[in-house]
Amino acid sequence: MREILTVALLLIGTMFMLVGAIGILRxxxxxxRMQATTKSMTLGAVGLLLAVAVHFDQVGVTFRTVLVIAFYFLTAPIAAHMIGRAAYFTGVPLWSGTLFDELSGKYDPSAHTLDSFEPVSSDDSSAAADTPETP
Amino acid sequence: MIFDDGSLLAATLTAVMVILTISLFCSLIRLIIGPTLPDRVVALDQFATMVVGVIAVYSIASQSPAMLRSAIVLALVSFLGTVAFARYTEKRGTR
Known part of the structure:
Protein backbone atom coordinates (compact mmCIF):
# COMPACT_ATOMS: atom_id res chain seq x y z
CA MET A 1 0.00 0.00 0.00
CA ARG A 2 2.74 2.41 0.92
CA GLU A 3 4.69 1.36 -2.15
CA ILE A 4 1.77 2.05 -4.46
CA LEU A 5 1.31 5.49 -2.91
CA THR A 6 5.01 6.22 -3.27
CA VAL A 7 4.96 5.20 -6.93
CA ALA A 8 1.89 7.32 -7.61
CA LEU A 9 3.38 10.40 -5.94
CA LEU A 10 6.68 9.92 -7.75
CA LEU A 11 4.96 9.74 -11.13
CA ILE A 12 2.78 12.77 -10.46
CA GLY A 13 5.74 14.85 -9.31
CA THR A 14 7.82 13.83 -12.31
CA MET A 15 5.06 14.64 -14.77
CA PHE A 16 4.71 18.12 -13.33
CA MET A 17 8.46 18.63 -13.54
CA LEU A 18 8.54 17.46 -17.15
CA VAL A 19 5.70 19.83 -18.02
CA GLY A 20 7.61 22.69 -16.40
CA ALA A 21 10.79 21.85 -18.29
CA ILE A 22 9.00 21.66 -21.64
CA GLY A 23 7.23 24.89 -20.77
CA ILE A 24 10.39 26.83 -20.21
CA LEU A 25 11.65 25.73 -23.63
CA ARG A 26 8.53 26.39 -25.62
CA ARG A 33 8.23 31.03 -18.89
CA MET A 34 8.04 32.13 -15.32
CA GLN A 35 4.59 30.55 -15.05
CA ALA A 36 6.06 27.21 -16.07
CA THR A 37 8.78 27.56 -13.49
CA THR A 38 6.92 28.65 -10.43
CA LYS A 39 3.61 26.86 -10.71
CA SER A 40 4.65 23.62 -12.29
CA MET A 41 8.04 23.10 -10.70
CA THR A 42 6.77 23.81 -7.21
CA LEU A 43 4.06 21.20 -7.57
CA GLY A 44 6.57 18.71 -8.99
CA ALA A 45 8.93 19.22 -6.07
CA VAL A 46 6.01 18.90 -3.65
CA GLY A 47 5.02 15.59 -5.24
CA LEU A 48 8.52 14.17 -5.08
CA LEU A 49 9.07 15.29 -1.50
CA LEU A 50 5.74 13.82 -0.43
CA ALA A 51 6.85 10.55 -2.01
CA VAL A 52 9.95 10.64 0.18
CA ALA A 53 7.84 11.31 3.27
CA VAL A 54 5.49 8.42 2.50
CA HIS A 55 8.31 6.03 1.69
CA PHE A 56 10.35 6.50 4.83
CA ASP A 57 7.50 6.85 7.34
CA GLN A 58 9.67 8.38 10.07
CA VAL A 59 8.87 11.50 12.05
CA GLY A 60 12.17 13.27 11.34
CA VAL A 61 12.02 12.72 7.58
CA THR A 62 8.38 13.78 7.37
CA PHE A 63 9.13 16.91 9.34
CA ARG A 64 12.01 17.84 7.06
CA THR A 65 10.06 17.28 3.86
CA VAL A 66 7.10 19.28 5.14
CA LEU A 67 9.56 22.04 6.04
CA VAL A 68 10.92 22.16 2.48
CA ILE A 69 7.40 22.12 1.02
CA ALA A 70 6.30 24.98 3.29
CA PHE A 71 9.42 26.90 2.35
CA TYR A 72 8.69 26.46 -1.36
CA PHE A 73 5.13 27.64 -0.95
CA LEU A 74 6.35 30.71 0.88
CA THR A 75 9.25 31.72 -1.32
CA ALA A 76 8.37 30.75 -4.89
CA PRO A 77 5.76 33.55 -5.26
CA ILE A 78 8.19 36.09 -3.78
CA ALA A 79 10.95 35.14 -6.20
CA ALA A 80 8.60 35.14 -9.18
CA HIS A 81 7.21 38.54 -8.25
CA MET A 82 10.65 40.08 -7.88
CA ILE A 83 11.97 38.72 -11.15
CA GLY A 84 8.83 39.64 -13.05
CA ARG A 85 8.91 43.17 -11.67
CA ALA A 86 12.61 43.63 -12.39
CA ALA A 87 12.25 42.23 -15.91
CA TYR A 88 9.20 44.34 -16.71
CA PHE A 89 10.69 47.56 -15.43
CA THR A 90 13.95 47.07 -17.32
CA GLY A 91 12.04 46.63 -20.53
CA VAL A 92 12.09 42.95 -21.40
CA PRO A 93 10.33 42.45 -24.75
CA LEU A 94 6.81 41.08 -24.37
CA TRP A 95 5.42 38.46 -26.71
CA SER A 96 4.12 39.78 -30.02
CA GLY A 97 0.73 38.20 -29.39
CA THR A 98 0.12 40.14 -26.19
CA LEU A 99 -3.35 41.65 -26.38
CA PHE A 100 -2.95 44.56 -24.05
CA ASP A 101 -0.48 45.66 -21.45
CA GLU A 102 -2.24 46.77 -18.33
CA LEU A 103 0.66 48.58 -16.77
CA SER A 104 1.93 50.41 -19.80
CA GLY A 105 1.25 54.05 -18.99
CA LYS A 106 0.85 53.84 -15.31
CA TYR A 107 4.29 53.73 -13.83
CA ASP A 108 7.19 56.04 -13.38
CA PRO A 109 10.07 54.60 -15.43
CA SER A 110 12.88 56.20 -13.48
CA ALA A 111 11.75 55.50 -9.95
CA HIS A 112 10.11 52.12 -10.72
CA THR A 113 6.98 52.97 -8.81
CA LEU A 114 3.36 52.97 -9.89
CA ASP A 115 1.52 56.27 -10.26
CA SER A 116 -0.91 55.36 -7.55
CA PHE A 117 1.91 55.02 -5.05
CA GLU A 118 2.14 57.88 -2.56
CA PRO A 119 5.18 57.82 -0.30
CA VAL A 120 4.58 58.66 3.31
CA SER A 121 6.23 62.05 3.72
CA SER A 122 5.91 65.04 6.03
CA ASP A 123 4.92 68.02 3.88
CA ASP A 124 6.17 71.15 5.67
CA SER A 125 7.01 70.13 9.19
CA SER A 126 10.48 70.35 10.67
CA ALA A 127 13.04 67.62 10.51
CA ALA A 128 12.58 66.70 14.16
CA ALA A 129 9.02 65.56 13.67
CA ASP A 130 9.64 62.58 11.46
CA THR A 131 7.13 60.00 12.56
CA PRO A 132 5.28 58.82 9.46
CA GLU A 133 1.54 59.03 9.46
CA THR A 134 -0.22 55.87 8.48
CA PRO A 135 -3.18 56.65 6.16
CA MET B 1 20.58 1.09 -3.99
CA ILE B 2 17.33 -0.49 -4.96
CA PHE B 3 17.48 0.14 -8.66
CA ASP B 4 18.05 -3.53 -9.47
CA ASP B 5 15.31 -4.95 -7.29
CA GLY B 6 12.98 -5.78 -10.12
CA SER B 7 10.01 -4.44 -8.22
CA LEU B 8 7.64 -1.72 -9.31
CA LEU B 9 9.37 0.88 -7.16
CA ALA B 10 12.74 0.16 -8.76
CA ALA B 11 11.38 0.48 -12.29
CA THR B 12 9.60 3.70 -11.33
CA LEU B 13 12.78 5.12 -9.83
CA THR B 14 14.73 4.39 -13.00
CA ALA B 15 12.07 6.01 -15.20
CA VAL B 16 11.85 9.02 -12.87
CA MET B 17 15.60 9.52 -12.94
CA VAL B 18 15.66 9.43 -16.74
CA ILE B 19 12.80 11.91 -17.05
CA LEU B 20 14.40 14.24 -14.51
CA THR B 21 17.67 14.15 -16.45
CA ILE B 22 15.84 15.12 -19.64
CA SER B 23 14.17 17.98 -17.76
CA LEU B 24 17.54 19.14 -16.46
CA PHE B 25 18.82 19.26 -20.02
CA CYS B 26 15.81 21.32 -21.11
CA SER B 27 16.50 23.85 -18.41
CA LEU B 28 20.17 23.89 -19.36
CA ILE B 29 19.28 24.64 -22.98
CA ARG B 30 17.22 27.62 -21.84
CA LEU B 31 20.12 28.73 -19.66
CA ILE B 32 22.40 28.76 -22.70
CA ILE B 33 19.98 30.18 -25.26
CA GLY B 34 17.93 32.60 -23.16
CA PRO B 35 18.29 35.98 -24.83
CA THR B 36 17.95 38.10 -21.72
CA LEU B 37 19.36 37.90 -18.22
CA PRO B 38 16.04 37.23 -16.43
CA ASP B 39 15.56 34.21 -18.70
CA ARG B 40 18.75 32.74 -17.36
CA VAL B 41 17.82 33.54 -13.78
CA VAL B 42 14.49 31.74 -14.18
CA ALA B 43 16.26 28.75 -15.74
CA LEU B 44 18.71 28.59 -12.81
CA ASP B 45 15.87 28.70 -10.30
CA GLN B 46 14.20 25.85 -12.14
CA PHE B 47 17.47 23.92 -12.26
CA ALA B 48 17.85 24.18 -8.49
CA THR B 49 14.28 23.01 -7.91
CA MET B 50 14.89 20.03 -10.16
CA VAL B 51 18.07 19.19 -8.29
CA VAL B 52 16.01 19.14 -5.08
CA GLY B 53 13.74 16.64 -6.83
CA VAL B 54 16.75 14.55 -7.85
CA ILE B 55 17.97 14.58 -4.24
CA ALA B 56 14.56 13.36 -3.08
CA VAL B 57 14.50 10.50 -5.60
CA TYR B 58 18.07 9.56 -4.76
CA SER B 59 17.28 9.43 -1.06
CA ILE B 60 14.51 6.94 -1.79
CA ALA B 61 16.84 4.87 -3.98
CA SER B 62 19.67 4.72 -1.46
CA GLN B 63 17.36 4.11 1.50
CA SER B 64 18.96 6.81 3.62
CA PRO B 65 17.29 10.13 4.40
CA ALA B 66 20.58 11.87 5.13
CA MET B 67 20.62 13.92 1.94
CA LEU B 68 17.46 15.83 2.71
CA ARG B 69 19.38 18.35 4.77
CA SER B 70 21.27 19.39 1.65
CA ALA B 71 17.93 19.71 -0.15
CA ILE B 72 16.80 22.23 2.47
CA VAL B 73 20.01 24.22 2.12
CA LEU B 74 19.80 24.18 -1.69
CA ALA B 75 16.24 25.47 -1.68
CA LEU B 76 17.20 28.32 0.66
CA VAL B 77 20.32 29.33 -1.25
CA SER B 78 18.64 29.23 -4.66
CA PHE B 79 15.86 31.48 -3.41
CA LEU B 80 18.38 33.96 -2.05
CA GLY B 81 20.31 33.90 -5.29
CA THR B 82 17.16 34.57 -7.31
CA VAL B 83 16.21 37.51 -5.11
CA ALA B 84 19.74 38.94 -5.35
CA PHE B 85 19.68 38.64 -9.16
CA ALA B 86 16.33 40.40 -9.28
CA ARG B 87 17.53 43.33 -7.21
CA TYR B 88 20.72 43.59 -9.26
CA THR B 89 18.74 43.58 -12.51
CA GLU B 90 16.39 46.27 -11.31
CA LYS B 91 19.21 48.48 -10.08
CA ARG B 92 21.20 48.04 -13.28
CA GLY B 93 18.42 49.49 -15.40
CA THR B 94 17.78 49.19 -19.09
CA ARG B 95 20.34 47.48 -21.23
Whole structure:
Protein backbone atom coordinates (compact mmCIF):
# COMPACT_ATOMS: atom_id res chain seq x y z
CA MET A 1 0.00 0.00 0.00
CA ARG A 2 2.74 2.41 0.92
CA GLU A 3 4.69 1.36 -2.15
CA ILE A 4 1.77 2.05 -4.46
CA LEU A 5 1.31 5.49 -2.91
CA THR A 6 5.01 6.22 -3.27
CA VAL A 7 4.96 5.20 -6.93
CA ALA A 8 1.89 7.32 -7.61
CA LEU A 9 3.38 10.40 -5.94
CA LEU A 10 6.68 9.92 -7.75
CA LEU A 11 4.96 9.74 -11.13
CA ILE A 12 2.78 12.77 -10.46
CA GLY A 13 5.74 14.85 -9.31
CA THR A 14 7.82 13.83 -12.31
CA MET A 15 5.06 14.64 -14.77
CA PHE A 16 4.71 18.12 -13.33
CA MET A 17 8.46 18.63 -13.54
CA LEU A 18 8.54 17.46 -17.15
CA VAL A 19 5.70 19.83 -18.02
CA GLY A 20 7.61 22.69 -16.40
CA ALA A 21 10.79 21.85 -18.29
CA ILE A 22 9.00 21.66 -21.64
CA GLY A 23 7.23 24.89 -20.77
CA ILE A 24 10.39 26.83 -20.21
CA LEU A 25 11.65 25.73 -23.63
CA ARG A 26 8.53 26.39 -25.62
CA UNK A 27 6.97 29.46 -24.07
CA UNK A 28 7.45 32.60 -26.20
CA UNK A 29 8.00 35.18 -23.51
CA UNK A 30 9.86 35.61 -20.23
CA UNK A 31 6.73 36.21 -18.20
CA UNK A 32 5.10 33.06 -19.63
CA ARG A 33 8.23 31.03 -18.89
CA MET A 34 8.04 32.13 -15.32
CA GLN A 35 4.59 30.55 -15.05
CA ALA A 36 6.06 27.21 -16.07
CA THR A 37 8.78 27.56 -13.49
CA THR A 38 6.92 28.65 -10.43
CA LYS A 39 3.61 26.86 -10.71
CA SER A 40 4.65 23.62 -12.29
CA MET A 41 8.04 23.10 -10.70
CA THR A 42 6.77 23.81 -7.21
CA LEU A 43 4.06 21.20 -7.57
CA GLY A 44 6.57 18.71 -8.99
CA ALA A 45 8.93 19.22 -6.07
CA VAL A 46 6.01 18.90 -3.65
CA GLY A 47 5.02 15.59 -5.24
CA LEU A 48 8.52 14.17 -5.08
CA LEU A 49 9.07 15.29 -1.50
CA LEU A 50 5.74 13.82 -0.43
CA ALA A 51 6.85 10.55 -2.01
CA VAL A 52 9.95 10.64 0.18
CA ALA A 53 7.84 11.31 3.27
CA VAL A 54 5.49 8.42 2.50
CA HIS A 55 8.31 6.03 1.69
CA PHE A 56 10.35 6.50 4.83
CA ASP A 57 7.50 6.85 7.34
CA GLN A 58 9.67 8.38 10.07
CA VAL A 59 8.87 11.50 12.05
CA GLY A 60 12.17 13.27 11.34
CA VAL A 61 12.02 12.72 7.58
CA THR A 62 8.38 13.78 7.37
CA PHE A 63 9.13 16.91 9.34
CA ARG A 64 12.01 17.84 7.06
CA THR A 65 10.06 17.28 3.86
CA VAL A 66 7.10 19.28 5.14
CA LEU A 67 9.56 22.04 6.04
CA VAL A 68 10.92 22.16 2.48
CA ILE A 69 7.40 22.12 1.02
CA ALA A 70 6.30 24.98 3.29
CA PHE A 71 9.42 26.90 2.35
CA TYR A 72 8.69 26.46 -1.36
CA PHE A 73 5.13 27.64 -0.95
CA LEU A 74 6.35 30.71 0.88
CA THR A 75 9.25 31.72 -1.32
CA ALA A 76 8.37 30.75 -4.89
CA PRO A 77 5.76 33.55 -5.26
CA ILE A 78 8.19 36.09 -3.78
CA ALA A 79 10.95 35.14 -6.20
CA ALA A 80 8.60 35.14 -9.18
CA HIS A 81 7.21 38.54 -8.25
CA MET A 82 10.65 40.08 -7.88
CA ILE A 83 11.97 38.72 -11.15
CA GLY A 84 8.83 39.64 -13.05
CA ARG A 85 8.91 43.17 -11.67
CA ALA A 86 12.61 43.63 -12.39
CA ALA A 87 12.25 42.23 -15.91
CA TYR A 88 9.20 44.34 -16.71
CA PHE A 89 10.69 47.56 -15.43
CA THR A 90 13.95 47.07 -17.32
CA GLY A 91 12.04 46.63 -20.53
CA VAL A 92 12.09 42.95 -21.40
CA PRO A 93 10.33 42.45 -24.75
CA LEU A 94 6.81 41.08 -24.37
CA TRP A 95 5.42 38.46 -26.71
CA SER A 96 4.12 39.78 -30.02
CA GLY A 97 0.73 38.20 -29.39
CA THR A 98 0.12 40.14 -26.19
CA LEU A 99 -3.35 41.65 -26.38
CA PHE A 100 -2.95 44.56 -24.05
CA ASP A 101 -0.48 45.66 -21.45
CA GLU A 102 -2.24 46.77 -18.33
CA LEU A 103 0.66 48.58 -16.77
CA SER A 104 1.93 50.41 -19.80
CA GLY A 105 1.25 54.05 -18.99
CA LYS A 106 0.85 53.84 -15.31
CA TYR A 107 4.29 53.73 -13.83
CA ASP A 108 7.19 56.04 -13.38
CA PRO A 109 10.07 54.60 -15.43
CA SER A 110 12.88 56.20 -13.48
CA ALA A 111 11.75 55.50 -9.95
CA HIS A 112 10.11 52.12 -10.72
CA THR A 113 6.98 52.97 -8.81
CA LEU A 114 3.36 52.97 -9.89
CA ASP A 115 1.52 56.27 -10.26
CA SER A 116 -0.91 55.36 -7.55
CA PHE A 117 1.91 55.02 -5.05
CA GLU A 118 2.14 57.88 -2.56
CA PRO A 119 5.18 57.82 -0.30
CA VAL A 120 4.58 58.66 3.31
CA SER A 121 6.23 62.05 3.72
CA SER A 122 5.91 65.04 6.03
CA ASP A 123 4.92 68.02 3.88
CA ASP A 124 6.17 71.15 5.67
CA SER A 125 7.01 70.13 9.19
CA SER A 126 10.48 70.35 10.67
CA ALA A 127 13.04 67.62 10.51
CA ALA A 128 12.58 66.70 14.16
CA ALA A 129 9.02 65.56 13.67
CA ASP A 130 9.64 62.58 11.46
CA THR A 131 7.13 60.00 12.56
CA PRO A 132 5.28 58.82 9.46
CA GLU A 133 1.54 59.03 9.46
CA THR A 134 -0.22 55.87 8.48
CA PRO A 135 -3.18 56.65 6.16
CA MET B 1 20.58 1.09 -3.99
CA ILE B 2 17.33 -0.49 -4.96
CA PHE B 3 17.48 0.14 -8.66
CA ASP B 4 18.05 -3.53 -9.47
CA ASP B 5 15.31 -4.95 -7.29
CA GLY B 6 12.98 -5.78 -10.12
CA SER B 7 10.01 -4.44 -8.22
CA LEU B 8 7.64 -1.72 -9.31
CA LEU B 9 9.37 0.88 -7.16
CA ALA B 10 12.74 0.16 -8.76
CA ALA B 11 11.38 0.48 -12.29
CA THR B 12 9.60 3.70 -11.33
CA LEU B 13 12.78 5.12 -9.83
CA THR B 14 14.73 4.39 -13.00
CA ALA B 15 12.07 6.01 -15.20
CA VAL B 16 11.85 9.02 -12.87
CA MET B 17 15.60 9.52 -12.94
CA VAL B 18 15.66 9.43 -16.74
CA ILE B 19 12.80 11.91 -17.05
CA LEU B 20 14.40 14.24 -14.51
CA THR B 21 17.67 14.15 -16.45
CA ILE B 22 15.84 15.12 -19.64
CA SER B 23 14.17 17.98 -17.76
CA LEU B 24 17.54 19.14 -16.46
CA PHE B 25 18.82 19.26 -20.02
CA CYS B 26 15.81 21.32 -21.11
CA SER B 27 16.50 23.85 -18.41
CA LEU B 28 20.17 23.89 -19.36
CA ILE B 29 19.28 24.64 -22.98
CA ARG B 30 17.22 27.62 -21.84
CA LEU B 31 20.12 28.73 -19.66
CA ILE B 32 22.40 28.76 -22.70
CA ILE B 33 19.98 30.18 -25.26
CA GLY B 34 17.93 32.60 -23.16
CA PRO B 35 18.29 35.98 -24.83
CA THR B 36 17.95 38.10 -21.72
CA LEU B 37 19.36 37.90 -18.22
CA PRO B 38 16.04 37.23 -16.43
CA ASP B 39 15.56 34.21 -18.70
CA ARG B 40 18.75 32.74 -17.36
CA VAL B 41 17.82 33.54 -13.78
CA VAL B 42 14.49 31.74 -14.18
CA ALA B 43 16.26 28.75 -15.74
CA LEU B 44 18.71 28.59 -12.81
CA ASP B 45 15.87 28.70 -10.30
CA GLN B 46 14.20 25.85 -12.14
CA PHE B 47 17.47 23.92 -12.26
CA ALA B 48 17.85 24.18 -8.49
CA THR B 49 14.28 23.01 -7.91
CA MET B 50 14.89 20.03 -10.16
CA VAL B 51 18.07 19.19 -8.29
CA VAL B 52 16.01 19.14 -5.08
CA GLY B 53 13.74 16.64 -6.83
CA VAL B 54 16.75 14.55 -7.85
CA ILE B 55 17.97 14.58 -4.24
CA ALA B 56 14.56 13.36 -3.08
CA VAL B 57 14.50 10.50 -5.60
CA TYR B 58 18.07 9.56 -4.76
CA SER B 59 17.28 9.43 -1.06
CA ILE B 60 14.51 6.94 -1.79
CA ALA B 61 16.84 4.87 -3.98
CA SER B 62 19.67 4.72 -1.46
CA GLN B 63 17.36 4.11 1.50
CA SER B 64 18.96 6.81 3.62
CA PRO B 65 17.29 10.13 4.40
CA ALA B 66 20.58 11.87 5.13
CA MET B 67 20.62 13.92 1.94
CA LEU B 68 17.46 15.83 2.71
CA ARG B 69 19.38 18.35 4.77
CA SER B 70 21.27 19.39 1.65
CA ALA B 71 17.93 19.71 -0.15
CA ILE B 72 16.80 22.23 2.47
CA VAL B 73 20.01 24.22 2.12
CA LEU B 74 19.80 24.18 -1.69
CA ALA B 75 16.24 25.47 -1.68
CA LEU B 76 17.20 28.32 0.66
CA VAL B 77 20.32 29.33 -1.25
CA SER B 78 18.64 29.23 -4.66
CA PHE B 79 15.86 31.48 -3.41
CA LEU B 80 18.38 33.96 -2.05
CA GLY B 81 20.31 33.90 -5.29
CA THR B 82 17.16 34.57 -7.31
CA VAL B 83 16.21 37.51 -5.11
CA ALA B 84 19.74 38.94 -5.35
CA PHE B 85 19.68 38.64 -9.16
CA ALA B 86 16.33 40.40 -9.28
CA ARG B 87 17.53 43.33 -7.21
CA TYR B 88 20.72 43.59 -9.26
CA THR B 89 18.74 43.58 -12.51
CA GLU B 90 16.39 46.27 -11.31
CA LYS B 91 19.21 48.48 -10.08
CA ARG B 92 21.20 48.04 -13.28
CA GLY B 93 18.42 49.49 -15.40
CA THR B 94 17.78 49.19 -19.09
CA ARG B 95 20.34 47.48 -21.23
Missing amino acids: MPDLLS
